[in-house]
Amino acid sequence: MSQPLPRLRPTLDFMPSPSPDNPGLFVRDPYKFSDAMLIVPPMLVECLRSFDGAQTELDLRAVLVRLTGSLEVEQIARHLMETLSAAGFLETKPSSRCVMPSAGLSPSAPSGSPLTSVPLIPATPPNFAKPCRNT
Numbered sequence: 001m002s003q004p005l006p007r008l009r010p011t012l013d014f015m016p017s018p019s020p021d022n023p024g025l026f027v028r029d030p031y032k033f034s035d036a037m038l039i040v041p042p043m044l045v046e047c048l049r050s051f052d053g054a055q056t057e058l059d060l061r062a063v064l065v066r067l068t069g070s071l072e073v074e075q076i077a078r079h080l081m082e083t084l085s086a087a088g089f090l091e092t093k094p095s096s097r098c099v100m101p102s103a104g105l106s107p108s109a110p111s112g113s114p115l116t117s118v119p120l121i122p123a124t125p126p127n128f129a130k131p132c133r134n135t
Contacts, residue, residue, distance in 0.1 A: 005050055005081070007090065008052075009033075009088075009091055011029065017039045025040045047063050047067070050063055
């Protein structure tokens, strides 16, 4: 029997992507346990529900099969799990999150996958320091 996927950390911030060039769901850790910021493409947002501590990798793959219409989803599922884990966004053993990368997260889906055009990408923090001008 498959092990349940780890839960997404409940303290993460989720909001629409601030980048018009990279639509999706912007994910960050407001408490800075992780410096990573990701934009989850619209097609993969529904997959985040699988990271509830009860569903398994097989459940995640079933969601991906339904979303992509392809049976070849193992690499996509693995990429999503590894990217969320590397970002420190999953509840895992503390030793697995001791050092958080601030960059270098897998920038795209495996080549040849149906999701190559909608990668999980590290997000550039929005520049909120720019003054707004009324015209």
